[in-house]
Amino acid sequence: MKQNEMAVIMNGVGKKYRYGQIGAGTLQGDLKEWYQRKKNARNQERADTEDAPYQIGETFYALKDIDLTIKQGETLGIIGKNGAGKSTLLKLLSRITAPSEGNIKIYGRVASMLEVGTGFDGELTGRENIYLNGAILGMKRAEITKKIEDIITFSEVGDFIDTPVKRYSSGMYVKLGFAVAAHLDSEIMIMDEVLAVGDMAFQHKCLDRMKAAAKQEGKTVLYVSHNMHTIRRLCDRCIVLDKGKLLFDGDVDTATAIYLGAEDIQQIRYEFDADYRPYDKNIRLNKRFNMDVLEVLNTSVPEYEEGEVPCLRLTCTSEQYFPKVGFRFELWYQDGTKTGTMLSGNTAEIKEGKNVLELRPDLTHLTPGQYRADLVAYLYDSDGNEDILDGVYPGFAFTIRNSLNERHYLDWHHQYWGHIRLHDMQVARLPYLEREIDGQ
Secondary structure, eight states, rough: OGGEEEEEEEEEEEEETTTTOOOOSSSHHHHHHHHHHHHHHHHHHHHHHOOOOOOOOOEEEEEEEEEEETTTEEEEEEOOOOTSHHHHHHHHHTTSSSSSEEEEEEOOOEEEEETTTTTTOOOOOOOOOHHHHHHHHOOOHHHHHHHHHHHHHTTGGGGTTTTTTGGOOOOHHHHHHHHHHSSSOOOOOEOOGGGGGGGHHHHHHHHHHHHHHHHHOEEEEEEEOOOOHHHHHOOOOEEEEETTEEEEEEEEHHHOOOOOHHHHOOSSSSEEGGGGTTTTTHHTTTEEEEEEEEEESSSHHHHHTTOOOOEEEEEEESOOOOOEEEEEEEEEEEOOOOEEEESSOOOEOOSSSEEEEEEOOOOOOOOSEEEEEEEEEEEOOOOOOOEEEEEEEEEEEEEEEOOOOOOOOOOOGGGOSSSBBOOOOOOOOOOOOOOOOOOO
């Protein structure tokens, strides 16, 4: 691939930090660091007696051995759990900080928005900050003037454009900041999760603007988000970071499935220990009813064609007799959106001790993709209120495969069609009448 087709090249990039370290560089900073070292020494003595997970002064990698090549005009999604290194990666690409090892080559000017108000001077007005940001990118005043009305219109803060931005709300900051980053002459746009601050309509407008910047103007867009729907809508490629390392680089569907754990949790036997009850680990296993094991029968891989009904065997233990216990699956699609709830059509009698139940969820109307089903057991008290007996997350993970047949000849894989295939509508051919209907 030609170098002039590249936007970013990263080779062996790592960023190292030190626990308990404060940056210096000024006399005041040096004094603060000296005081902190003294304080850390006392804290370390305490930490040594408390079996601390790390030593103060010990180094760690926020990013390690990152090799990444990004082409011009690509829209790259960057996902990962908190602490995975996403923000560190963006700071390196924005030149806010330098790598500890490796090298980064960036071809083109970078416009970044990593947090609300990035690059703004609170004492300056919105209009003055537009000129300031343009000057930082190396643009001439006349160039900025040509674009300023478009920026103001897009930002939706026109009534306050001559007001100091220190008086702006966080939403107004985001709107103006994005408008500036999207319209000024930069070849690379870097966006963090800040769009979540804006209202829904503005988020959609921003996503459309970023897609247009990539497809029509040839800009490179790097976008970090925990919202898998926006990642799928915007990006044509996605990387997954985990504990500072590049876990995956490829298509968006696979990336989101890895991030959401779908590829790890699809199995045919689940032993529901405390890890499956993240919201109340210390309670559920000591309650009067527990779901212990779920087994997926009649298959070695939980993948199903349209119309297939999985057969699941659930083993549970109860400390008392329950005449009527209901179960429900709470379904999630692979991008993290809620698909729906499936209730058991009947209740089960639960006896004291060990119980074995059979569950047959009807997945007929699910479109192809990967799903997670959280399993909840419940009953109703004498007042008709729901009483949760147990809940496991996930209770069952599975895939619906693409299938084509004579009856349903469409390939239902498009995200914008949703996750549910509704009931078929009936079509009947009516007799054609040649005579005029008017006047009858």
